[in-house]
Amino acid sequence: MKAPAQRMSTIPPYLFARIEQKIAEAKEAGIDIISLGIGDPDRPTPEFIIEEMTKQLHNAENHQYPSSVGMLCFRNAVADWYKDRYGVLINGKSDVCALIGSKEGIANIHYCYVDPGDIVLVPDPSYPVYATATMLAGGQPYYMPLEAENGFLPVFEDIPEEICRRAKMMWLNYPNNPTGAICDLEFMKKAVAFAKKYDILLCHDAAYSEMTYDGYVPPSILQIEGAQEIAVEFNSCSKPFNMTGWRIAFAAGNAEVVSTLARYKSNVDSGAFQAVQYAAMAGLKQPWQTVKAMQKVYEGRRNILVGGLNEIGWNLSMPKATFYIWAPVPKGYTSASFAEKVLEDAGVIITPGNGYGAAGEGYFRATLTLDEDRMQEAVVRLKKVLGKVEF
Numbered sequence: 144m145k146a147p148a149q150r151m152s153t154i155p156p157y158l159f160a161r162i163e164q165k166i167a168e169a170k171e172a173g174i175d176i177i178s179l180g181i182g183d184p185d186r187p188t189p190e191f192i193i194e195e196m197t198k199q200l201h202n203a204e205n206h207q208y209p210s211s212v213g214m215l216c217f218r219n220a221v222a223d224w225y226k227d228r229y230g231v232l233i234n235g236k237s238d239v240c241a242l243i244g245s246k247e248g249i250a251n252i253h254y255c256y257v258d259p260g261d262i263v264l265v266p267d268p269s270y271p272v273y274a275t276a277t278m279l280a281g282g283q284p285y286y287m288p289l290e291a292e293n294g295f296l297p298v299f300e301d302i303p304e305e306i307c308r309r310a311k312m313m314w315l316n317y318p319n320n321p322t323g324a325i326c327d328l329e330f331m332k333k334a335v336a337f338a339k340k341y342d343i344l345l346c347h348d349a350a351y352s353e354m355t356y357d358g359y360v361p362p363s364i365l366q367i368e369g370a371q372e373i374a375v376e377f378n379s380c381s382k383p384f385n386m387t388g389w390r391i392a393f394a395a396g397n398a399e400v401v402s403t404l405a406r407y408k409s410n411v412d413s414g415a416f417q418a419v420q421y422a423a424m425a426g427l428k429q430p431w432q433t434v435k436a437m438q439k440v441y442e443g444r445r446n447i448l449v450g451g452l453n454e455i456g457w458n459l460s461m462p463k464a465t466f467y468i469w470a471p472v473p474k475g476y477t478s479a480s481f482a483e484k485v486l487e488d489a490g491v492i493i494t495p496g497n498g499y500g501a502a503g504e505g506y507f508r509a510t511l512t513l514d515e516d517r518m519q520e521a522v523v524r525l526k527k528v529l530g531k532v533e534f
């Protein structure tokens with residue numbers, strides 16, 4: 144067998160593939176594993192979405208190839224959602240593209256805009272796809288460190304002028320995976336001004352915009368005046384409606400970027416299943432009670448895990464969004480050695496922070512995707528194994 148293409152050597156195996164393997168090994172050894180590893184909602188898709196899907200499955204028109212860009216009614220539903228949710232006016236026809244999950248669009252946009260040698264500004268730590276897709280397209284990530292003292296926001300002034308001028312794209316993601324950090328409109332304004340100054344395509348990943356607590360409402364990049372000249376926002380039905388397996392999401396923003404992405408997609412995929420688009424529309428059009436109920440569930444779990452970690456010796460504040468807890472590892476550990484310790488001694492899976500980039504070293508990420516009893520059990524086990532921790 145001939146070797147895979149050179150570009151395959153630039154990327155590691157997907158982070159969670161390794162975690163899944165570890166879980167399988169531990170299960171095989173008969174260990175009761177509590178996984179706080181993967182960010183996948185544990186609750187079912189709401190019944191009214193399943194009902195819409197069932198109805199649409201009986202419509203033979205939905206059995207044929209969909210269009211890559213998505214049905215116009217789906218794109219209009221996204222535009223209506225932007226208007227209701229943010230007061231942002233976009234045109235469903237020209238400014239929205241359906242995606243087969245936002246991961247698909249996030250990966251594919253690099254092939255649309257990154258030539259070999261181009262620079263992409265990537266937060267560190269971050270969702271791994273920004274950097275790996277940059278490298279698959281032949282580009283070069285320039286890592287913008289997200290540090291606690293800056294509220295896990297990149298500092299644009301720290302990026303060398305030469306890099307700013309060469310950068311083709313920039314990724315931002317708020318509410319943030321893995322840090323749980325949020326940003327305000329002022330920061331977004333700065334980001335838009337920076338992107339305009341250097342003619343950089345600003346890609347905002349808003350996958351966690353609905354996973355918020357304590358009444359917090361995050362902004363959209365498209366709320367910023369002039370953002371649509373240089374920005375595209377990715378959002379997804381995966382997290383608000385517990386639809387990760389359904390693969391439905393959307394990109395919205397600059398019409399030229401959206402149509403370039405749609406043109407690329409028309410050559411490599413055939414779009415999201417129409418029945419799934421109708422089902423997602425049911426989610427986007429509902430009055431949001433199910434989303435609010437979901438927020439309450441995660442809020443309860445967050446209080447247990449963060450409260451429990453703080454009793455053990457951490458000093459964490461309650462994240463206002465996402466289902467991630469980002470915390471420093473105790474004194475004497477690296478990210479990897481701490482993750483190994485809690486897996487081996489407590490049967491608890493957490494993700495080592497350096498899996499999200501070098502700046503994540505010294506941290507771990509834990510998710511809130513288990514019910515309150517299991518969350519409590521995780522805290523009890525950690526307490527037993529770690530005693531009182533120091534930093």
Ligand code: PLP
Pocket residue numbers: 182243244245246247249270316320348350378379380381387391392
């Ligand atoms: N963006 C971020 C920051 C994520 O954490 C994830 C998934 O965990 C995604 C995008 C992809 O979501 P999906 O492809 O299910 O829309």
